[in-house]
Amino acid sequence: MSAEIIDGKAFAARIRGEVGSHVARLKQEHGIVPGLAVVLVGEDPASQVYVRNKGKQTVEAGMHSEEHRMDASVSEAEVIAMVERLNADPKIHGILVQLPLPSHMNSEIVINTISPAKDVDGFHISNVGLLGTGQKSMVPCTPLGCLMMLRDRFGSLSGQNAVVVGRSNIVGKPMFNLLLRDSATVTVAHSRTRDIEAVCRGADILVAAVGRPEMIRGDWVKPGATVIDVGINRVPAPEKGEGKHRIVGDCHFESCAEVAGAITPVPGGVGPMTIACLLANTLTACCRANRLPEPEGLTA
DSSP: SSSOOOOOOHHHHHHHHHHHHHHHHHHHHHHHOOEEEEEEEEEHHHHHHHHHHHHHHHHHTTTTEEEEEOTTTOOHHHHHHHHHHHHHHHOOOOEESSSSOOTTHHHHHHTTSGGGGBBBOOOHHHHHHHHHHHHOOOHHHHHHHHHHHHHHHHOOOOEEEEEEEEEOOHHHHHHHHHHHHHHHHHEEEEETTTTHHHHHHHSEEEEEEEETTTTTTTSSOOOOOEEEEEEOOOEGGGGGOTEEEEESBOOOOOOHHHHSEOOOOSSSSSSEEEEEEEEHHHHHHHHHHTOOOOOOOOOO
């Protein structure tokens, strides 16, 4: 294996430390405490674990944390009413509605009820439009984490050839816009891309966000390229016992690591950055709301 392993856990811990220091200064100098509210509807086990981790890390960073748990049977109107209450609450600077929502709700309507200034997931249509036109916005957490790791590795991304595999609204499209804004030359590849292997082989920066386990193999990777693997896929692991699973990325790690210059592992790469960037976004939203300087190095 020749690639440098990009340690997302260590990087995320550093980001959380920077957020915590800035929060402490806000309290000391201005008497302001950033607040994050998470709305969880229903009993999805993965969402519950994720929300618990978010709450724990929010408190550790010195922020005000609220969880609003609602039964899966509540109406869309009740969830919207909860969001509107949080929009009006001056203690809350960031609002996150945990997805997926129950099937009887329209996620887009609920998300677009969040005040754009408090939309720390960056999913509101206004933030999507602002990002797409190069204006100041709230940026989705996972692409922001990827951007931070790439800036740390390259310094400037200007002129780098970047390929994003995947065109989702959550990762692929915002990643494209962020890389373009940093003056990379960006191609988005997807399921209909002709000769996708050759497209990927042209990349100095390869971001895999397609949701297909181990799709990208080592012979798709340009020697020395930086590979950011956003995928989190559960696959059967019979070697661990009947019914057991393991987590893999969208890249075949071993073969890609033989060729790449640097690569993020799965787990332990991009994943930890997502919650760290959620905290960074909450801090940024708080600074903007109070017309204070934004934290350097923690925004896009």
